[in-house]
Amino acid sequence: MNKRIAAAAAGTTLVASALVAVPATTASAGQLICDPGSRSVSWVSTSHSRVLTHEPKGLEKEYTGGKKTYTRTVTHEKTLTSTWSVTAGASAGFSVAKILASLDAKVEGSYTHAKGHTTTKSITVSDQLTKKGRYWFYAGRLQASGYWQGYRCDRGTKWIKQAHGTAKTYGALVEGATRCGEKVSSKSIASLVQKKYC
Template identity: 55%
Template sequence: MKTRRTTVALAGIGLGASFLALGPAATAQAGQNICTPNSKTVSWVQKSSSYALTNKVTSYDNPSGGKYKVSRTLKSTKKVSSDWSVTAGGKAGFSIGKVLGSLDASLSGSYTHKKETTKAETVKVTQTLTKKGRYYFYSGRQTAKGTWQGYKCDRGTKWIKVNYGTAKSFGPLGRGVVRCGEKVSTKSMAYAVKKKYC
């Protein structure tokens, strides 16, 4: 699995969707080339990312605010997968690696470029707690999905849509601990956990 960026899929909690142009510019001006003849490109009509908790979330209360090193073993509760579909037009030279690679490059995170399903993984999370409050131990993956269109360049003057379909992917396993009341990034898995459980 390719992982060139580091960002750590609460099913149903979206991180936003991007609506892009339906494809490359259709036609060049007379005598002007806009693309390499017979080259291919992927355009995304819609795409989004979210978080899926793949392991059972466990809480821990620290009522006094004392310093404690706490470990929790989180059992696997969910698997996620990566895949694609071609709704119309056939593959026409668009491999799953090309489509998922394009999805990866167009979203924040780092997602697999091949078809696969995660294994059931028991995860151990350890954290030193120093503040008073309730903590949640979690583990999961960032996921991505979208609707794609494939384009082929003719003789260099026009992009032609040749196929379209859907795709989904997932990123590396992430884990952590979040305390109710603490400030965390709204684009993090910790925020998704805090929003649901606190």
């Protein structure tokens, strides 16, 4: 079964300090444990899920087999946003790119590193069918969110909590068609479609 996956969102170079583990204790006198003034992001909790951004569209009747390309229009169902917020503390030294890149590295999948939202338009999905069965055309994305804490390195001897907040983001568009009963990854958008519509 052929599936087309849109190109993954462009990656943002990870700032090394964003992924440094925050030590539990401060350093001994004169010992440096971090670069003075650097920032680090730590995640208290994260989650990720699969989301159908467009309502799946099935064929009018069961496909009889043979190699043929079908096209269906799927209507918009849900808009996803990519953003971050500071619940408390000073946000200086932290940015949307740093926070979302760190979230991307923490959870499974590949996500956008910039603020934005998904399309609200209906889209056309095409796929080549080969086997007899009932098919559903779909479009969806991965979504991730989490609660973060930001730390600043003070004179190189200890990490000081500077800010905390929430963040959420989404991945590249995944579209195609899935046949009811075919084997697909349990972590795929196609699996979500089968569970809801087959």
